Amino acid sequence: MKIYDISKGYFTAPVYPGDPVPRLERLQQMQLGDKFNLTAYYGGAHAATHMDAPRHFVDDGATIDQVPLEACFGPCTVLSVSGILTGEDADEILQFTQPRLLLRGEGSAYLSQSGAFALADGGIALVGTDASSIAPYEDAVLPHQELLLAGVPILEGLDLSGVPDGNYILAAFPLKLEGLEAAPVRAVLLEE
Template sequence: MELIDVTRELFSSQPYPGDPVPRRDIVRRMDLGDACNLSGFYACCHSATHLDAPLHFIPDGDSVDQIDLSLCIGPCTVIAAEGILTGADIDRLAPPQGGRLLLKGGGEAYLTQSAAFALAQSGIVLIGTDAQSIGAPNDEEAPHKELLGAGIPILEGLNLTLAEPGGYRLIAFPLLMSGAEASPVRAVLIRD
């Protein structure tokens, strides 16, 4: 069994423009005579590799603690896709019915609203990208609303450098954060 960690490191990842910069504060240090090492941290819910819940763009949508965790684990397909994908591109790619789809595009794989609609109609249960957002910089809202409105969680900020296109099993559980619209995750692909 092969495990591929597809998570970006929380404190060294470039934050999305306008988002707060994550930081870690050292509270206690053994090398300074404390009995233990202890630290706290601050981060935006959308820092590094994270999962968007419907509440991110849907006013009465589920928060991250209300997401069915079965959506975050299971069969997954990684595809190479760079640029802004349209509905026609999704129809051509034929995403897996009832599975999870991750877009590997060197941080440049985005969806249009028509692509998000096609994915929602295809029956996928989770979509992910190695870009900081599933929506292109000039059109982020529409793809988010289309997917999240259909109850499809979005993984963003993946590190798919070591993941070749193909089939895997994905594990990407969000932190249990009541009422939050998103959460950092530790995302792992498994290949037998």
Template sequence: MKVIDISRELFSAPVYPGDPIPRRDRLRRMDLGDICNLSGFYTGCHASTHIDAPSHFIEDGKTVDQLEPERFLGECTVIEMQGIITGSDIDRILPIAKKRILFKGEEKALLSESGAFALTDAGILLVGTDSLSIETDKDEAYPAHRELLGAGIPILEGLNLSEVEPGNYRLIALPLLLGGAEASPVRAVLVAE
């Protein structure tokens, strides 16, 4: 069994434009004579590797604490693609893909509205990408987010798939239990059997 960490480090990861910059405050330090080390931290819910819950774009959508943990554990397929992923692209990969799909594209794998429709129709449980967002911010209506999240499909963004070969794995990417939050950072790993 091989475990591959596909998370980005919280404090050094790129930040989506306009989001808060994560920081860590060292409150106690043994090197300064304190009895222990103690830190606090501040971050946005969409920092680094994170899950978008339906409430991110859907009025009265589920928040991260309302999502079933099973969504974030189980078989997944890593697919290597770059550019705008369309419904036709999804139709081609569905026969070989598990119900959780992660797109590896050197941060250039973006989902179109038709791609999101195809994933929703296929009953996909989770969609992920190594991009900071699953879609381009040029369309301010965010149709792919709205389609996936409206169907209750969480989106896993900001993955580090640089060392991962395309194929099937077991995914573990549990969000923090943040009551009422629309997103949560995660520590995501793939298990290769």
């Protein structure tokens, strides 16, 4: 079995415009004579590879600790796309994709509102992208809302550069950060 780590580094990934830049503080360091190492860190819930829960764009939506874990694990399709995926594109993809869909577009694989609607309506359990957002910057709200209102969690900031298109098993569990709208994820693909 081959395992692909499809997560970006929390402190090294590009930051979405306006989000806080992650940073760390070494509180204890053995190399400075302390008895152990201890680090504190600060950063946004949407830094690097992360999962959006419905609460991100739905005021009374489920928080990240309420996302069903079944959505985070199971059969998945990685697919290369270019630009913004429309509803028509999504309808074609749904004919052959697994219940979880990860879009690779060299950091620019996005969904339009109609694309998000078609995927949610078609029974997708989770959708992800190698872009920092599933939606283009100028239309950030509606694609998110279509998916999140339907209870479809969104994986953003994936590193799919070393993964061929195809079918895999996805394991992408978010940190259990109670009450938040998103959380970092260590995402992997399993290939038999």
